Amino acid sequence: MERLDKLLAATGRWSRKQAKALVKQGRVLVAGQLPQGPEDKVEEGTTVTVDGRPIVTQRYVYLMLHKPAGVISSTQDPREKTVIDLLPRDLRRLDLFPVGRLDKDTEGLLLLTNDGPLAHELLAPGKHVEKVYYARVEGLLNQADQAAFQEGITLADGTACRPAKLEILSPAHQCLVTLGEGKYHQVKRMLASRGKPVTYLKRLSMGPIALDPGLAPGAWRPLRQEELASLGR
Numbered sequence: 054m055e056r057l058d059k060l061l062a063a064t065g066r067w068s069r070k071q072a073k074a075l076v077k078q079g080r081v082l083v084a085g086q087l088p089q090g091p092e093d094k095v096e097e098g099t100t101v102t103v104d105g106r107p108i109v110t111q112r113y114v115y116l117m118l119h120k121p122a123g124v125i126s127s128t129q130d131p132r133e134k135t136v137i138d139l140l141p142r143d144l145r146r147l148d149l150f151p152v153g154r155l156d157k158d159t160e161g162l163l164l165l166t167n168d169g170p171l172a173h174e175l176l177a178p179g180k181h182v183e184k185v186y187y188a189r190v191e192g193l194l195n196q197a198d199q200a201a202f203q204e205g206i207t208l209a210d211g212t213a214c215r216p217a218k219l220e221i222l223s224p225a226h227q228c229l230v231t232l233g234e235g236k237y238h239q240v241k242r243m244l245a246s247r248g249k250p251v252t253y254l255k256r257l258s259m260g261p262i263a264l265d266p267g268l269a270p271g272a273w274r275p276l277r278q279e280e281l282a283s284l285g286r
């Protein structure tokens with residue numbers, strides 16, 4: 054338990070005096086409720102918002118980002134805009150990193166955290182955490198493609214992919230691909246090996262976490278309690 058004004062000041066964005074003023078102005082909500090005053094005690098992990106924007110009150114931070122096309126999945130880059138650049142200043146200071154990578158032109162679910170062990174759990178090759186992608190392709194998808202995915206595709210350079218699932222949403226160009234691994238450009242290369250180059254790619258889920266349909270590209274939100282629980286956090 055921590056005093057509300059102290060907790061706000063610990064973000065580095067406000068002094069203790071400014072934090073008290075924010076609370077008195079009614080700009081702060083604790084778990085969606087107006088607090089009684091700056092001295093209210095707040096439990097770790099409670100969502101605290103200032104002007105409707107969540108601030109960080111936990112040791113580890115877990116965010117879901119709807120990655121837009123055109124930004125890279127790195128923490129910093131001298132030329133390119135990164136996924137971290139999409140966050141407000143107080144969150145940029147927390148050493149967050151993306152759990153795995155999406156290509157620059159790929160959209161969709163990207164988890165950002167500073168919990169190294171969690172990233173390891175989700176990415177370790179032996180763990181087979183399933184990722185689901187929505188893809189649009191050139192060419193017509195057919196049962197032979199599905200069978201090849203099920204069998205395990207070998208890419209042009211000899212890389213063997215584990216069996217994967219291809220679900221055809223419409224033969225003319227739309228499918229879902231489920232992978233338990235994450236090789237470089239894997240979805241694009243698997244579909245290209247079937248003569249169906251990808252024209253659009255979006256990640257819909259990673260393990261138990263699904264992209265919130267309410268998040269526009271470029272938007273983010275903290276993971277909810279039940280989502281954290283599904284990750285064992």
Ligand code: URA
Nearest residue numbers: 156159238239240241
């Ligand atoms: N597979 C790809 O080809 N690209 C991504 O960004 C993710 C998976």
